[in-house]
Amino acid sequence: MPKRAGDAPLTRLTTGYVSDAQFGVQADVGRRFGQDNRWGVRFNGVYSDGDTATDRQKKKVAMGALALDYRSDRLRLSADLGARRNDSDSPSRTTFLAAGFVLPAPPRSGRNWQQPWSYDNTNSRNVALRGEFDITPDLTAFAAAGGSRFEESQLFSNSQLQSSAGRLLQNQVYWPLYRDSSTAEAGMRGRFDTGPVQHRWTLTASTLRVRNGILLNTLAQTSTNIYTPVFIGQPSIAGLRGPDAVPQTGSADISGVAVADTLSMLDDRVQLTLGVRQQKVKSANFSATTGATSSSYDKSATTPGVGLVLKASRNVSVYANYIEGLQQGPTATAGSINVGQIFAPYVSKQYEAGVKLDFGGIATTLGVYQLKTPNGLTNASTRIYSVDGEQRTRGVELNTFGEVVPGVRLLGGLALVDAKQTRTAGGTNDGRQVTGAPKVQLNLGAEWDVPSVAGLTLSGRAIHTASQYADTLNAQSIPRWTRYDVGARYRTTWAGTPTTLRLNIQNLRNKSYWASAIDGYLVQSTPRSIQLSAAFDF
16 A cells, blocks of 8 residues: 655654664655645655574665655546565575474574575565546546566575474575566446435456566585584576576466446445456466476456445444455465466355444454365475365454553454365365464454553564464374564654654564464474664654
C-alpha cells in the first residue's frame, strides 16, 4: 500500500539499532501544496547496515520510495516509484530433508552453517501509475499500469539434512535470476437504486505479464554438520553469467474480466455480493541452454463469487461466501533443483462463513473455511519439486482485537487447521497431513498504558505453534514451540520535538527451535533480537 501525503506536513526521522551491531536510519517526508492542497508528494528512505544476531551474518538494506498524487473534486491521479537493494552476507537458508530418520534438535540459537563467503543480493525497481475520474456523482472510471524489475544473485550452500546426528550434504551453488513484471487494469464502478435495493457495481479488466529466468550452477559438493560446521574456501564463479545476462526460463500471462454487484437492503442490514470472472492463464518453461519450450499451459475458466452479510443487530453480523478463481500454477521453490519451473494453472475453490461481534471498544470474529489448492512438494531424495494431487485445508479461526478496559489493548487469535493431502498418485498419501501445516496456532499480544508514567506503553506477545509434519508420508515431524516477545514505547517531547522511543525484544528467551517444515525443508528460529529506535517529528 503506497503512502500518500496527508493534509498535515510530515517530517519524521527515525534512527534505529538491531542487535548485534546493525544501525539504520529512516526518513519519511510528506507535503501537500497548491490550491486546496491538491498536489501531494511523499518520500520514504531507509538505510541500514551491520551484523545480525546470527553467526557471521551481515545485512545491508537501501530503499527509496517516492509517491506523487493529485486530487480534485472529480479527478485523482497518482504515481509511485521505488527502488530497493538488499545485500546479505552468509544469509540463513532453508534446509532440505532426506528420508528415514528422526529429526535432530536444532543447534544453539544463532548457529549458522552457511559458508562465510555465501551471499544473497537482490535489486528491485518498480513504478505504478493510477487515475480515477468521476464522470457523474454515481459513475467513476479508473485505470492503472505498473511494472517492476527484480534481480537476484545467490552464492550459497544448498543443504540437505541426512541424519539424526546432524550430518549435512551441501551443494555449493551459484544462482543468478531475474523477474520482469508488468500489469494493467481499467474499469468502471458506480451505484444506482432499484426500489428499496441499493446497487454498488464494478466492471474491471486486468492483465499481468511475467518473464523470468534462472541459471543453476553447481560448483562443488561437500559435507558438514549443523552442530560443528565445516567451512571451505570460496569457489570461483569467474566466467559465469550474472542476473543481467540470464536467459528466459519461464513466462506467465494472466488476464481477466470481472463484474460484481453488491446489493444492499433494509438499511444495509442485508448485503449480497454477486460476481463472475472470465480468466485466462498461459504459462511456459524454457530450456536455459537452447531456449526451446520444455512445457506450456493454456487454460481459461469462468468462475463465480458470492458473498452474504446479515447484520442481525447493531453489534452482531453474520457472513458467508464462496469464490472460485483460476490461478497460475505453483512455482518450484528455492532449493529444489528445478527451481523456477511453473506448473499447470488450477481453479481454487474457497468456502467461508463466520460471525463478528463488535462492541465498539473490542471486537471478536469467528470463522470457518475450506480451501482446495495443488499439493506442491519437493522429493526428499531427488530434490525435484512436483505437484501430487490436492491440498484440502479446513479451519476455524477466532480473533479478538480492541481495548478491553481504558489503557489495555488486546490483539490475538486462535487457528485450528486440518490440512490433508487428497487425490495423490495411487492414493498413497491420501488423508495424510500436509507438510508444514500445524493443527493449532495461537497468537496473543497486549499493550498497557502505564497510568503513573504519561506516554509510556508496555507490550508483550506470545506465539504458539503446534507440531508439524516435515514429509508427505508423515514419518518426520518437528515439535511444537512457543516464542515470547516484549516491548516498550515512550512518547515525549524533546527540545520541542515530538519524540517516540521504542524498545522491542523478539525471542526473549533466545530459544532455538525448528520454526517451520514446509515442502520438505526446515527453517530454524531466529535468535534473540533487540531493537531500539527513536523517531523525531520535526
